[in-house]
Amino acid sequence: MSSIDSLVRELRRLPGIGSKTAYRLAFHLVKGSAEDMKRLAAALHGVADRVHPCPVCGNYCEERVCPVCADPRRDRSVICVVEEAYEVGAIERTGRFKGLFHVLGGRLSPLDGVGPEALAFDGLLSRIDGEAGEPSEVILATNASVEGEATAVYLEGLLRPLSVRVTRLARGIPVGSDLEYVDGTTIAEALAGRREMSA
Amino acid sequence: MSSIDSLVRELRRLPGIGSKTAYRLAFHLVKGSAEDMKRLAAALHGVADRVHPCPVCGNYCEERVCPVCADPRRDRSVICVVEEAYEVGAIERTGRFKGLFHVLGGRLSPLDGVGPEALAFDGLLSRIDGEAGEPSEVILATNASVEGEATAVYLEGLLRPLSVRVTRLARGIPVGSDLEYVDGTTIAEALAGRREMSA
Numbered sequence: 001m002s003s004i005d006s007l008v009r010e011l012r013r014l015p016g017i018g019s020k021t022a023y024r025l026a027f028h029l030v031k032g033s034a035e036d037m038k039r040l041a042a043a044l045h046g047v048a049d050r051v052h053p054c055p056v057c058g059n060y061c062e063e064r065v066c067p068v069c070a071d072p073r074r075d076r077s078v079i080c081v082v083e084e085a086y087e088v089g090a091i092e093r094t095g096r097f098k099g100l101f102h103v104l105g106g107r108l109s110p111l112d113g114v115g116p117e118a119l120a121f122d123g124l125l126s127r128i129d130g131e132a133g134e135p136s137e138v139i140l141a142t143n144a145s146v147e148g149e150a151t152a153v154y155l156e157g158l159l160r161p162l163s164v165r166v167t168r169l170a171r172g173i174p175v176g177s178d179l180e181y182v183d184g185t186t187i188a189e190a191l192a193g194r195r196e197m198s199a
Numbered sequence: 200m201s202s203i204d205s206l207v208r209e210l211r212r213l214p215g216i217g218s219k220t221a222y223r224l225a226f227h228l229v230k231g232s233a234e235d236m237k238r239l240a241a242a243l244h245g246v247a248d249r250v251h252p253c254p255v256c257g258n259y260c261e262e263r264v265c266p267v268c269a270d271p272r273r274d275r276s277v278i279c280v281v282e283e284a285y286e287v288g289a290i291e292r293t294g295r296f297k298g299l300f301h302v303l304g305g306r307l308s309p310l311d312g313v314g315p316e317a318l319a320f321d322g323l324l325s326r327i328d329g330e331a332g333e334p335s336e337v338i339l340a341t342n343a344s345v346e347g348e349a350t351a352v353y354l355e356g357l358l359r360p361l362s363v364r365v366t367r368l369a370r371g372i373p374v375g376s377d378l379e380y381v382d383g384t385t386i387a388e389a390l391a392g393r394r395e396m397s398a
Binding site: 002003004006007009010011013014015016021023024025026027028029030031034036037038039040041042043044045046047048049050051060062084085086089105 | 201202203205206208209210212213214215220222223224225226227228229230233235236237238239240241242243244245246247248249250259261283284285288304
């Protein structure tokens with residue numbers, strides 16, 4: 001197998017990259033400089049050698065504990081639960097959340113063989129210290145998909161016996177969108193979740 | 200900058216990969232095994248170290264001369280001219296072309312600063328041996344875009360003084376498509392290029 005073919009085969013393993021895209025990417029890389037390819041290879045090695053999941057929250061980090069968990073200024077009374085580590089970034093970029101995170105590492109999906117034992121539920125439960133009353137709130141920020149919703153419902157069942165408030169992200173009309181183009185289920189959720197307008 | 204951030208930056212250099220896709224790819228790689236990442240890195244090194252353009256036709260290869268140019272069974276009387284090396288594969292996969300190739304390395308595009316000097320025109324002209332009468336035909340297989348067409352017209356001008364037949368790929372209705380969904384220019388080209396039906 002030629003070098004280009006093995007590169008195409010490796011690129012095809014990536015999500016959303018089919019055989020034509022892998023082919024185009026490989027030829028783009030070949031057409032570029034060897035330095036560019038080696039820099040990408042070095043970046044891959046850097047990640048492979050240095051990045052690991054934070055033992056507390058499951059987010060990826062290079063330190064012993066991730067920067068969020070290690071930061072003494074973060075609010076330890078709230079834990080925001082997300083499905084995947086890259087969703088931590090989406091919430092961090094808003095700059096509106098000062099609590100801690102917990103990464104489940106996926107969502108419940110029986111058809112794909114993903115049951116509760118595959119997700120970091122135990123790790124989350126072990127972080128809830130009923131005596132100290134910390135955290136006082138767990139925000140379920142799983143995706144608004146069928147699987148995400150099922151995961152949230154299951155998790156709520158696990159958390160109910162513990163003395164902790166369980167909330168989830170509001171459903172509603174995305175900011176900036178036209179009502180005309182929003183689907184009916186979302187409008188129904190937005191109606192059900194309507195709030196008083198403050199004067 | 201963290202290892203993940205540098206990987207995201209390197210992935211974003213690839214064509215068609217924006218910042219969100221780069222982010223998702225990087226996290227997919229992190230979530231996978233370190234071996235997968237190192238195998239991709241090794242594939243990149245393999246290409247960077249071993250692959251180079253064929254000195255005759257410009258296609259990428261690992262040998263001194265590419266397998267097509269080196270193959271004594273290929274028909275040396277026809278050269279098929281393509282814009283990019285990955286288009287050689289598209290023609291090879293048809294199994295219907297037994298001649299040689301010539302890779303231009305792009306198309307004329309004055310707005311992007313790509314003039315004739317940036318393309319492998321000289322290399323093509325030097326392959327045409329008028330005395331030996333080889334090749335007897337040059338097929339212009341540039342893309343059916345404005346730039347591809349302009350490149351073909353320019354190249355035809357260069358080839359006209361030489362004793363060589365210059366052809367281009369037929370324009371027409373793509374096989375398997377409904378006339379209703381084919382654009383007017385293509386239908387007009389297909390009408391102009393209509394052929395006798397053999398009984």
